[in-house]
Amino acid sequence: MCAAVRVATASNARILSSLKPPPNVVVVGGTSGIGRAIALSVARHCPSADITIIGRNESAANSILSQLGSSPKFLRADVSLLSEIRDVTKKINKVDILILTQGILTMAGRTPTKENIDNKLALHYYGRVLFVQELLPLLRLSSNGSKVLFVLDSVNGNPSKINWNDMALENSYSLSSAAQHATSFTDHVIQYFALQPENRNITFTHALPGFVRTPIIDNLPFWARLPLKCSVAFGLGVSPEDCAELMIYGMFGTEKGYRYVDDKGETVNKKHPIQEDMVTKVWEHTSRMISSN
Numbered sequence: 001m002c003a004a005v006r007v008a009t010a011s012n013a014r015i016l017s018s019l020k021p022p023p024n025v026v027v028v029g030g031t032s033g034i035g036r037a038i039a040l041s042v043a044r045h046c047p048s049a050d051i052t053i054i055g056r057n058e059s060a061a062n063s064i065l066s067q068l069g070s071s072p073k074f075l076r077a078d079v080s081l082l083s084e085i086r087d088v089t090k091k092i093n094k095v096d097i098l099i100l101t102q103g104i105l106t107m108a109g110r111t112p113t114k115e116n117i118d119n120k121l122a123l124h125y126y127g128r129v130l131f132v133q134e135l136l137p138l139l140r141l142s143s144n145g146s147k148v149l150f151v152l153d154s155v156n157g158n159p160s161k162i163n164w165n166d167m168a169l170e171n172s173y174s175l176s177s178a179a180q181h182a183t184s185f186t187d188h189v190i191q192y193f194a195l196q197p198e199n200r201n202i203t204f205t206h207a208l209p210g211f212v213r214t215p216i217i218d219n220l221p222f223w224a225r226l227p228l229k230c231s232v233a234f235g236l237g238v239s240p241e242d243c244a245e246l247m248i249y250g251m252f253g254t255e256k257g258y259r260y261v262d263d264k265g266e267t268v269n270k271k272h273p274i275q276e277d278m279v280t281k282v283w284e285h286t287s288r289m290i291s292s293n
């Protein structure tokens with residue numbers, strides 16, 4: 001374990017074990033990889049935390065539920081669909097910490113869901129914002145101040161690469177534009193949420209996990225998967241467990257408003273500047289998209 005992970009783990013243990021009352025934690029994407037490791041880490045540091053994981057894979061969920069503290073829950077939902085997000089969030093009564101790790105790695109082009117949003121953009125961006133939007137009333141009630149963590153890519157967003165004329169990428173979709181829109185929009189939207197006076201009790205963190213050895217690469221075509229598998233075999237990347245500690249550390253390190261953190265959980269200093277009117281534009285677009293289904 002490297003020094004950064006040791007420091008992060010000790011800090012997470014100190015913070016999580018001292019939270020009174022113990023937190024209600026919702027991990028979307030908690031059935032695998034980084035989300036799963038975050039749920040398990042929270043349970044280890046704070047066995048009385050109330051942990052809910054959300055995903056589709058019931059058997060994966062069942063395999064960790066017994067390790068998720070005193071009142072573990074699994075809520076099944078396809079979170080590429082806004083309608084399912086609306087339904088599943090109605091089943092949540094309390095939340096102090098919301099972790100958003102749902103995602104896929106695919107080389108496929110635009111793949112519309114039945115709600116006509118690209119699947120990847122729905123998972124990596126629009127659906128995540130809808131989770132926050134639906135849970136804001138509960139997050140605002142948290143007695144310890146609440147935390148929202150977006151695990152995606154806090155480093156490479158660049159407003160100059162946003163296609164402002166086709167924000168949903170209905171006509172100009174490419175893998176790089178989809179990645180850029182999801183990451184840049186997340187950079188903008190956490191500023192929007194943090195700027196609302198009603199959300200002053202909530203912090204918003206966008207984190208880059210780095211290269212993490214999770215099953216996310218398993219769905220890639222063979223030729224794309226092979227080099228990644230070889231890199232993993234040669235020891236490249238970090239374990240989901242180490243990544244989880246660094247992500248939680250980054251989240252707790254955001255004391256106010258919003259923050260971008262890197263794969264060590266530290267502040268990203270070199271960000272492309274974001275203009276206020278761009279924040280408004282991204283919010284207006286996002287709000288239209290998430291209310292249209």
Ligand SMILES: NC(=O)c1ccc[n+]([C@@H]2O[C@H](COP(=O)([O-])OP(=O)(O)OC[C@H]3O[C@@H](n4cnc5c(N)ncnc54)[C@H](OP(=O)(O)O)[C@@H]3O)[C@@H](O)[C@H]2O)c1
Nearest residue numbers: 029031032033034055056057078079102103211212214216
């Ligand atoms: N691993 C990396 O190196 C890396 C690097 C940079 C960024 N990231 C980002 O970090 C996030 C987590 O990645 P990971 O490596 O932990 O991936 P992972 O192990 O494949 O886990 C992805 C999670 O997303 C959930 N998910 C995917 N599609 C879903 C759907 N339609 N409905 C409900 N849940 C769905 C999966 O749950 P079910 O299978 O139960 O549906 C699973 O819990 C992703 O957004 C990824 O883009 C990862």
